[in-house]
Amino acid sequence: MKWDRQHVISVEQFDGEDLRRIFLMAKGMEAILNVCRIVREVPGGLLSPSYVMCTLFCEPSTRTRVSFEMAMRRLGGSVISTSDARAQSSIAKGESLADTIKTLTELSADVIVLRTSDSGMAERATECTNVPIINAGDGTNEHPTQALLDVYTIQQELDRIDGITVGLLGDLKNGRTVHSLTKLLALFNDVKVILISPDGLGMPSEVLEYLDQRHVSYSVTDDLRGSVEDLDVLYVTRLQRERFGSPEEAQRHEGTSAVDTGLVRMMKHNSCILHPLPRVNELTPNIDLDPRAAYFRQVRNGLCVRMALLKMILTE
């Protein structure tokens, strides 16, 4: 076991045994959520309400923030939320993130969930506090809890991860979820990764080096149709418009990769389609009823994985 049960900053903190434990706990949480729905209370109080999670989100979010907040509440803990920290916290007055983190520490937060637009900021936040920090996305760098729930979803959908072929589609340069997911997949045996992106939006060289060092087999292409029949998992991402210098620059890459019914027809019957969401136009809604479309089940799995992580961080 590599993970020290404190901060979650990068997927590089985890080994296979950590994933096994987190996923086992997440599976248990799934059962607990089902009981919660019937009895309307947390069975056995998994976490005392005296545990308080603070969320500090400096970038937009629906799923990640609500998922963390719901996870904490479903465990029985409490939540204090700052969802638009750039406008509504003292960061808007010019306070540094370090001072904000120190303040939440003095105010006795038990865990801080942080989303920033600067790569490396989550790591730097750990230097100003002994309160566990969970990275909910730092710029274009990483989104480790998303990758955990992505891999958990693959396990749930396919019942295996070793030996599969995963196609990652879209803006692989700026998408932080694909950086974390690619690195996490390197923990498994014989996984093949096909990186499918438009010209200029390829996977950063650091991530490719990470794969090379771990002898993970990967290929790089811009041909989605030519690769789709081989895939066990198609992981689709949106163009990260907000990361481009101007709307015009982002526009140049618009509409380059749409997954529609024609394409899904070419996929294996026992494959699955994932997306971290939000989707814009890269996945047409008329594939949502296809049994291989797993992206809303993926959201649900995120709740279970985050409940597991919070429980492990706060009580183990």
Ligand code: NCD
């Ligand atoms: C992702 C993110 O914020 O990186 N969203 C999420 O957390 N599920 C993906 C995205 O915004 O494209």
